[in-house]
Amino acid sequence: MTFNPTKHSHCRYNPLKDEWVLVSPQRLQRPWAGLYSACLHSVLSFLCVGRVEDDANDNDEIANDESQKNNPLCPGVTRPSSKEPNPFYEHTFVFENDFPALLAEIPDPSNDEKTAKDDLFQCHAARGVCKVICFHPNSRLTLPRMTLDDIAHVVRTWLDVYNDLASKYQWVQIFENRGDIMGCSNPHPHCQVWATDFLPNEARIKHKTQKDYFLKHNGNVLLLDYIQRELNDFQKERVVIEHEHWLVVVPYWAVWPYETMLLPKRHVLRLSDLTPDEQVGLGKIMKELLIKYDNLFKTSFPYSMGWHGAPTGSMINDDCSHWQLHASYYPPLLRSAKIKKFMVGYEMLAQAQRDITAELAAQTLRDLSGEVHYKEKKNTK
Amino acid sequence: MTFNPTKHSHCRYNPLKDEWVLVSPQRLQRPWAGLYSACLHSVLSFLCVGRVEDDANDNDEIANDESQKNNPLCPGVTRPSSKEPNPFYEHTFVFENDFPALLAEIPDPSNDEKTAKDDLFQCHAARGVCKVICFHPNSRLTLPRMTLDDIAHVVRTWLDVYNDLASKYQWVQIFENRGDIMGCSNPHPHCQVWATDFLPNEARIKHKTQKDYFLKHNGNVLLLDYIQRELNDFQKERVVIEHEHWLVVVPYWAVWPYETMLLPKRHVLRLSDLTPDEQVGLGKIMKELLIKYDNLFKTSFPYSMGWHGAPTGSMINDDCSHWQLHASYYPPLLRSAKIKKFMVGYEMLAQAQRDITAELAAQTLRDLSGEVHYKEKKNTK
Ligand SMILES: [Zn+2]
Ligand SMILES: [Zn+2]
DSSP states (O other): OOOOTTTSOEEEEETTTTEEEEEOGGGGSSTTTTTSOSSTTHHHHHHOOSOOOOOTTOOOOOOOSHHHHHOTTSTTOOOTTOSSOOOOOSSOEEEEOSSOSSBSOOOOOOTTSTTSSOSSSOEEEOBEEEEEEEOOSOTTOOGGGSOHHHHHHHHHHHHHHHHHHHTTOSEEEEEEEESGGGTOOOOSOEEEEEEESSOOHHHHHHHHHHHHHHHHTTTOOHHHHHHHHHHHTSTTTTEEEEOSSEEEEOOTTOOSTTOEEEEESSOOOSGGGOOHHHHHHHHHHHHHHHHHHHHHTTSOOOEEEEEEOOOOGGGTTSOOTTOOOEEEEEOOBSSSSSOBOOOOTHHHHTOOEESSOHHHHHHHHHHSOSSSOGGGHHHHO | OOOOTTTSOEEEEETTTTEEEEEOGGGGSSGGGGTSOSSTTHHHHHHOOSOOOOOTTOOOOOOOSHHHHHOTTSTTOOOTTOSSOOOOOSSOEEEEOSSOSSBSOOOOOOTTSTTSSOSSSOEEEOBEEEEEEEOOSOTTOOGGGSOHHHHHHHHHHHHHHHHHHHTTOSEEEEEEEESGGGTOOOOSOEEEEEEESSOOHHHHHHHHHHHHHHHHTTTOOHHHHHHHHHHHTSTTTTEEEEOSSEEEEOOTTOOSTTOEEEEESSOOOSGGGOOHHHHHHHHHHHHHHHHHHHHHTTSOOOEEEEEEOOOOGGGTTSOOTTOOOEEEEEOOBOSSSSOBOOOOTHHHHTOOEESSOHHHHHHHHHHSOSSSOGGGHHHHO
8 A cells, every 4th residue: 555645644744834734635535525514523513413502591401302312422322424322321432533534554655755755845644543532421511510520530531542542642632622613513522532643733833842941941841930930920910720739821922812721730741640639630620710711701612622741652751851731722702602703814824913911811710700600500599 | 101011012922832922902992892893803893884795696786775885994984983984985995994903102111021031921012003905995896806907906005005014014914804704794895904013923934934945945935946846846736827927826735725825936025026017917817716716615705815925124125035925815615605614623732634635626726717707607698
């Protein structure tokens, strides 16, 4: 088998921007390609038959209804491309994406492949695996409304999937897309994991910047220094939540209106290095942050979020002490459940722009309740 | 007056990603801030009272209707924040954005400003000007449906505004956002120009990559080499349109499904260096490309586009021979007028991803008519 760029997933290099793009032509070759949607959640959008409409006045979380029977992410439902029904899972459920953007087995482009060695037309084979993690059997239950025990199962599953894939792949990208506005039309709580045998752009850049800082500052870790500065030098004006082990901050350089960074206060390289105590703490702080987010505009707050930590796989034995584990939340909403920030025009052609300052965003989030979800308020009086 | 980051536009540095974000807190201080929309076209969305609904069956281009009387971009209409009505312009009309993201006069952050010199909390004042260019008096007439004479006026205005701002500012970013989906809800044909006393991220990166290539390849220009390779080594498989002076290509490294790059075949540093012949040619090839785009999904094709060329202002005398002028078109649509590509999740956290290859996208665009707009077909028989 020889490498074929019209059939095999690969990365191409943009010499003008010094970054790569992942090309997945195999997704177009499937007979059902015409049916599924454009977004990264293609499998899920396509599979999403029984859309659960969000009803702000509906407190009934027992989704014993039609949608629950048809949603391909639900227990007992047979996904169109799988032969057996999903198990009747009680906590989380992991399966391989039926329409993966990455293939595990691809031949290398040969040396005489015209584009193999070239400053202008660089490409390399992109090997990897794409998985989906369902967070809970109930399609109506988002993370902020789950119990701490439910969330602990999600954290545990992240670690299990991470450890499994990290043994083989250089980068294991856990990411969650929530909300129609983010291209995810299936309300069932879930995330994805894409693992690759290469460092994607964001990973490669953060690997370099953190290493440069480490070398320049005699072995100090960029994000640990940043945490100390935020906690000690600025009256915590950008801090949203501080717990014993974890911190949520609107980064000084935030791009999205209510962007936050969630990170351990201790030096932690990877998800797999979290102590049991820190895992429990992670569930607590996530729930608090996500309740604040939902309360901000009294809506199920859309976002993309993901975890970044030290590389794995063939890089597992490299010195990565310059790394600090962190999650980033990128929510698009600006002023209401309907008004979002567009990253277009000047942003695409020149540079990201924002109006509300990081400090004002942090203050707004800080002042919101992180304990009582707006949908549960009526029950508390 | 001292620099105040809660009042003055400034840039903040992201040390993890090695890039900057433009912060425009002054836009929040206006009393009417709550009224205008989140997007970069805030002024326009806010001002857009008389939305013109796109009617695929409507061939009447004489927009002698209510919307034309209320649209703040139209001739004779008084914009809410201006005292005098717009002139009864016959071709193009330029005015300063009423809610600019950039201020022309800002004091520098002082040396004792805590964030002035700092690896983790870097910022600098962001000075500039934001203008709007209306392309045509008629709100219904998009670029692909204008006459070549109309488009020549647009090109001429680009050059005039560019030359004016380039004398003062390092970077003059001309960009057009078309379509609701791109956050531009005003259908009146227009673009924006944001000029800054600094190089925004995209400019800075392209300045560096082109210079590195130039030095490594004995004075060869990256994009000129690229053009030659595309024309001679690959059976023009990514070429969409080739004219005497101009070329449209789906770049090998394209991220958006039908992304294109439009560039002169001759070595041209800046818009202002175009010969009269090339200016005429530009109008022709733009019209052809935009007709193809509209014909692709039989819709007024949304996109963000913009021009990149050598820096200006204080850098005008630097050696910029590594630069090649080019425009980039970033259209989000993937498979129909409704199905768009989302840049979220993995894209935000890791790396851009696409399914359809650049070669297939180029072939599709190549095969479409660039002469007859789908709305005019019925008239031609
Ligand atoms: Zn999803
Ligand atoms: Zn606009």
